[in-house]
Amino acid sequence: MVETLFEELKRYVGFEPADGLLLRELHEVVRPRFPAIADVFYARILRHEGASKALAGESQVGQLKVSLLTWMEQLLSGPWDEDYYQARCRIGRMHVRVALPQHYMLGAMNVLRQEFNLLIAEHHAGQPERLRAMSFALGKILDLDLAIMLHTFREDLLAQQARHERLSTFGQLVGSIGHELRNPLGVIETSLFILKGRPLASDERAAKHLARIGEQVALANRIVSDLLDMIRDRPLKRESLRLEAVWKDALSSVHAPAGVSLRAEGLESLPTLEGDPGQIRQVFVNLMENAVQAVGDTGSVRLSASTEPDAVVLVLEDSGPGVSEAIRRRMFEPLITTKSGGIGLGLPLVKRILERHGGSILYDPQGGGGARFVLRLALPPHST
Structure with a gap:
């Protein structure tokens, strides 16, 4: 051996x-x-x-x-x-x-x-x-x-x-x-x-x-x-934003089959953040479109939210097949994709937007299959 x-x-x-x-x-x-x-x-x-x-x-x-x-x-x-x-x-x-x-x-x-x-x-x-x-x-x-x-x-x-x-x-x-x-x-x-x-x-x-x-x-x-x-580097439109409102707005641009459920938990209790609502909306749209395509005709996509002392943590999970080990380490690079007809820009753009907001994203799969992304966005000082 x-x-x-x-x-x-x-x-x-x-x-x-x-x-x-x-x-x-x-x-x-x-x-x-x-x-x-x-x-x-x-x-x-x-x-x-x-x-x-x-x-x-x-x-x-x-x-x-x-x-x-x-x-x-x-x-x-x-x-x-x-x-x-x-x-x-x-x-x-x-x-x-x-x-x-x-x-x-x-x-x-x-x-x-x-x-x-x-x-x-x-x-x-x-x-x-x-x-x-x-x-x-x-x-x-x-x-x-x-x-x-x-x-x-x-x-x-x-x-x-x-x-x-x-x-x-x-x-x-x-x-x-x-x-x-x-x-x-x-x-x-x-x-x-x-x-x-x-x-x-x-x-x-x-x-x-x-x-x-x-x-x-x-x-x-x-x-x-x-x-x-x-x-x-598009200038960020720094303004107060509520992630619940941005999520609901993003949902209107994502077309999911009747057998796919899209739901969110905990967004309503999050504090107000500072950032560019349009670009954060694009983060949600890109991630949800990927998840919906991975799930197929039936399944679920769930966003859960929580807070840490200095950040908001968002976890997006779907019931699809997940991401193969071979792709995981390069999935945030441009032109890396597993989708037919895709060109591999969705996740790199998400990563870029979050980093420009002082945040991060990582792929953190759990047992049981499916994709799982963990996003962090910094809390502004004295956030409420």
């Missing part, structure tokens, strides 16, 4: 089953001190402007401390299997997403190493051999975690750089082609308007074809507009 990367890394740092037993023993000793260690860890990070900026200052630290407690729990209790490896990989990818320089992560990891070793020394005072063995086991698992996160960070960073290069090329092409297409489309629209006023339009068959031409011209114009929206 081919050795996995995780198995190779465990062999490289010398992590053995005996180390796992020592770590589980350490877990029982230090678990009550986890909250205090988390306080020390983030106090060190927030002291440095670069790291604090990447983590959005203190606003996200409460949530991140909870994640750190879970990380420490898994670190010392295991099991140290492939699921453990994947969880550590996700941490490396998260560091890329928030643009956290790795030297901050390496330095902060040393804080954890020091805190744990102080507790080991305190608990095993007078037992030098036991202290040494447990400290070595701790060093192995921390080095293993660092190796996994750095490997994933490097992979994702290189992939991100490649995406940026593709997007730059894409933007240059779109800017040129999009504006060139506007002219012939404008001519077609003008000629179509003239033809509709002529006797030819009274012929039922001719009128049907004229209508089809008009529909296709409108579709082509929308595609061009979406392409240009991907590369230009």
Whole structure:
């Protein structure tokens, strides 16, 4: 059987089953001190402007401390299997997403190493051999975690750089082609308007074809507009908005089969946000159109809303087949699509709009199938 990367890394740092037993023993000793260690860890990070900026200052630290407690729990209790490896990989990818320089992560990891070793020394005072063995086991698992996160960070960073290069090329092409297409489309629209006023339009068959031409011209114009929206910074119309009203307005543009239910929960209790209602409406329309097409003739699309201390969280779920593993990591890139006739602009545009509003979107599937998107929008100061 081919050795996995995780198995190779465990062999490289010398992590053995005996180390796992020592770590589980350490877990029982230090678990009550986890909250205090988390306080020390983030106090060190927030002291440095670069790291604090990447983590959005203190606003996200409460949530991140909870994640750190879970990380420490898994670190010392295991099991140290492939699921453990994947969880550590996700941490490396998260560091890329928030643009956290790795030297901050390496330095902060040393804080954890020091805190744990102080507790080991305190608990095993007078037992030098036991202290040494447990400290070595701790060093192995921390080095293993660092190796996994750095490997994933490097992979994702290189992939991100490649995406940026593709997007730059894409933007240059779109800017040129999009504006060139506007002219012939404008001519077609003008000629179509003239033809509709002529006797030819009274012929039922001719009128049907004229209508089809008009529909296709409108579709082509929308595609061009979406392409240009991907590369230009349209000014945001910052104003107060209620997501419930924006959602209801977006529903009027989404045509779902009779067997598909579209429902929302919790929007009425959300506080007022600040942003561009037109662009947030486009977010809802794009996501709902994708979901409706994925569901087919029968199924459901549900939006649920909640609040966190500094953000509104929206979860859009559908009962369709979900997104394949092969597509997930590139689904927010332009021109990546699984839809017949689609060109892959809906999700990239959603991501761009949300990021311009200081928000985010991620694909977070749960057990049971179906697609599940989690959106976050920042709450304005003193929101009500």
